[in-house]
Amino acid sequence: MTPPPPPMPVEVRYFAAAREGAGLTGERLDVPVGLTAGGLLALLAGRHPGLAPVLPGLRVAVNERFVPAEAALAAGDTVALIPPVSGG
Amino acid sequence: MAGVGSTGADPRSFEIVRAPIRADAVLARVRRPGCGAVVVFHGTVRARTGTRRVRYLEYEAYEPMALAQMAAVADAVCRTHGLEALACVHRVGRLEVGEDAMVVAVASPHRAAALAGVEAFIGRLKREVPIWKKEVFEGGAAWIGTPDDPQGERSTPTGAAP
Numbered sequence: 001m002t003p004p005p006p007p008m009p010v011e012v013r014y015f016a017a018a019r020e021g022a023g024l025t026g027e028r029l030d031v032p033v034g035l036t037a038g039g040l041l042a043l044l045a046g047r048h049p050g051l052a053p054v055l056p057g058l059r060v061a062v063n064e065r066f067v068p069a070e071a072a073l074a075a076g077d078t079v080a081l082i083p084p085v086s087g088g
Numbered sequence: 089m090a091g092v093g094s095t096g097a098d099p100r101s102f103e104i105v106r107a108p109i110r111a112d113a114v115l116a117r118v119r120r121p122g123c124g125a126v127v128v129f130h131g132t133v134r135a136r137t138g139t140r141r142v143r144y145l146e147y148e149a150y151e152p153m154a155l156a157q158m159a160a161v162a163d164a165v166c167r168t169h170g171l172e173a174l175a176c177v178h179r180v181g182r183l184e185v186g187e188d189a190m191v192v193a194v195a196s197p198h199r200a201a202a203l204a205g206v207e208a209f210i211g212r213l214k215r216e217v218p219i220w221k222k223e224v225f226e227g228g229a230a231w232i233g234t235p236d237d238p239q240g241e242r243s244t245p246t247g248a249a250p
Contacts, residue, residue, distance in 0.1 A: 015218065019148075085215065087214060
C-alpha cells in the first residue's frame with residue numbers, strides 16, 4: 001500500500017475586496033497535491049464565506065503572474081486573489 | 089539601473105510610492121535629446137463619481153506584481169508605439185480629492201506616438217496591473233470595478249491577461 005502523498009504547502013494572499021471578504025491578508029495552507037488554481041478558489045470560498053460576493057471577476061496570480069483556473073499549483077507557490085483592478 | 093550622469097537615464101522606470109508624486113521628477117526621467125514629444129499624464133482624484141460625492145480614495149497594490157506588470161505592459165506599448173522612454177509612478181494609501189494618484193510620462197521623436205502610447209499604457213494598466221482603489225463617499229464605500237459597483241470601470245473578468 002502506497003501512503004497518500006503528503007499535502008503541499010501554499011501561501012495565499014488576499015487583496016482589496018478579497019482581503020476584506022476573507023478578513024485576512026494572507027495565510028499558509030496545506031492543500032492536496034495536484035490542486036488547480038480554480039480548485040483552490042473553491043476551497044477558499046468554503047473556508048471564508050465572506051469571499052462569495054468577490055468571486056465573480058476574481059483572477060488568480062501564481063508567483064506574481066496571472067494563471068488560468070486550470071493551472072496546477074506546486075508546493076511553495078504564492079497564490080494571490082486578484083479582484084477586478086482599478087489603478088490609475 | 090538608472091545611469092545617473094551617464095548617456096541617458098534608464099528608458100523605463102516604475103515606482104509605487106506612499107508620498108505625494110513629484111511630476112517634474114517623472115518628466116525628467118523620460119526627457120531625452122532624440123525625443124521632440126513628451127506627454128505627462130496625471131490621474132487625479134475626482135470629487136464625484138456619478139452622483140456620489142467622494143470624500144477620499146484608498147489605493148492598495150500588490151507591489152512586486154504591479155511593478156512587474158507595469159514593466160511588461162510598458163515593454164509591449166513602447167515596442168508597438170515606438171516610444172523611447174516611459175516612466176510611471178503610482179501612489180498608494182489615502183488620497184484626497186485633487187491629489188495625483190498616478191503620473192505617467194512618455195517620450196517619442198514625434199507627438200502622435202507619444203499621445204497614442206500614453207493612452208495605450210493607461211488602458212492596459214487599468215486591466216492588467218494589480219492596483220485597487222476604494223472610494224469612500226458620503227454614506228458608504230466601494231471597491232471600484234467590483235460587481236457591486238456599477239459605477240466603476242470594469243476589468244477583464246476572467247483568465248490570463250492578453
